[in-house]
Amino acid sequence: MSGSTTVRISRRTKARLERIALLLGVSLKDALEYAVDVAEKHLEEYHGDLDLFARILGDRRGSGYRDTSTRVDEVIAETLLREYKGVKGDRG
């Protein structure tokens, strides 16, 4: 994407950006691009909790059905139809 535009930021944020620019030895514009790069990388970083994953897998009680995950829409439709007809589902 080419061209440029104006971004309005607070004086405090500008002062912080100026400090970053000084530390990096780059222009204010390059410091802003650097900050966006860092923010994007930070957003992409992720590590989950494998202990909680183990707890999920520890509960081996199943439904007895094999094909629910590939028939999501149909199973939901069947459920709603059953509810409509007054057949009770699993209410816990």
Place this chain on the structure above:
Amino acid sequence: MAILIDTSIYYALLDPDDEYHLDAVAVIYHILKGRYGRPYTIDYVLVETTLLLKTRRLSHKISLFIEFIQKQQIKIICVDDSLLNESLETLVKNPRASLTDIAQSIIARKLGIKYIASLDDWFSRQGLVVLGKNYTSTLSREELSELRKYLGKDID
């Protein structure tokens, strides 16, 4: 990099009897290891998954499922008016598609997300890389060994 997680994967993860349970376990394992970046899920997927768990008499797993979503910091994207309207317009043109799936494909496009963990091939026709079926075969021997510890059974 980021990934969306669909209903089919959550459900298969939570139901050991499901045909694709091991594939769901494997793909979630890689997601938690950070291979695909931050995971996202839309609110409709939570509705579908909890409804399926109730339908299949697995209500006792709902609290663990919610804890899983919250503690794994899976970002929940709520469908707003604008996205709903766009999804409904698409649904009118493709009445055989699922509203949840359409909303997910629109969000993926808007956020630049390339990957979706799903067992539904429909997403590949929308240009997404679908991770789910046969995913277990992508695991290394060491990873299979680690998963075996969690599952307490042979998954070769």
